[in-house]
Amino acid sequence: MNTPDLKFVTLTCSLRTGSVNAIIANTLPELAPEGVSFTPLGSPGEFPHYSSDTEAAGFPEEVLAMAESIIQADGLIIITPEYNHSIPGVLKNALDWLSRVSPQPIAGKPVLIQSASPGKLGGVRAQIHLRQILGYFDARIMNKPEAIIGDVSVKISGNRLTDENTRAFLARQLTAFTEFSAK
Numbered sequence: 001m002n003t004p005d006l007k008f009v010t011l012t013c014s015l016r017t018g019s020v021n022a023i024i025a026n027t028l029p030e031l032a033p034e035g036v037s038f039t040p041l042g043s044p045g046e047f048p049h050y051s052s053d054t055e056a057a058g059f060p061e062e063v064l065a066m067a068e069s070i071i072q073a074d075g076l077i078i079i080t081p082e083y084n085h086s087i088p089g090v091l092k093n094a095l096d097w098l099s100r101v102s103p104q105p106i107a108g109k110p111v112l113i114q115s116a117s118p119g120k121l122g123g124v125r126a127q128i129h130l131r132q133i134l135g136y137f138d139a140r141i142m143n144k145p146e147a148i149i150g151d152v153s154v155k156i157s158g159n160r161l162t163d164e165n166t167r168a169f170l171a172r173q174l175t176a177f178t179e180f181s182a183k
Contacts, residue, residue, distance in 0.1 A: 005035040006074040013080040013091040015045045020116050020152045021079045027161040031171040044094035063097045070105035075181040077112045082126035106137040110181040114147040122150030142180045
């Protein structure tokens, strides 16, 4: 399929220095089809905790900037770890803020979910919860192929994803997401 140039934004949901999910996010441009570009969104760690009192005083600039970047993009890629069998609190807080923005930035937006974990399950439970939450947004979630990267610690060397099978799989997934987003 011949696709037009597409712009994706990436949301990495780990605040840890050396995050394996950030390493995955930084690898995506190397693996993407020609004509696809990536822009990292700001850190959701810069958002204040959601409160209707804070919202009543005015949306934080960080929230509005992220919402506008998502609106302008052709697709959103969320790369998340799994914390305590679910998504990180920082991601939930970001989604709570974004749910309040009008126009809704994620409604109808193509969304790709990826997760990576040192554990065997690779963040599958976080993905299940995230899919449920994104249903509220009426996001267009690409269901398969799913990128659930287990044992990620042995697939990374330094700050680079080096496992060739994982790289090849992510390249195929990005090609599928490019086609999904172009529809």
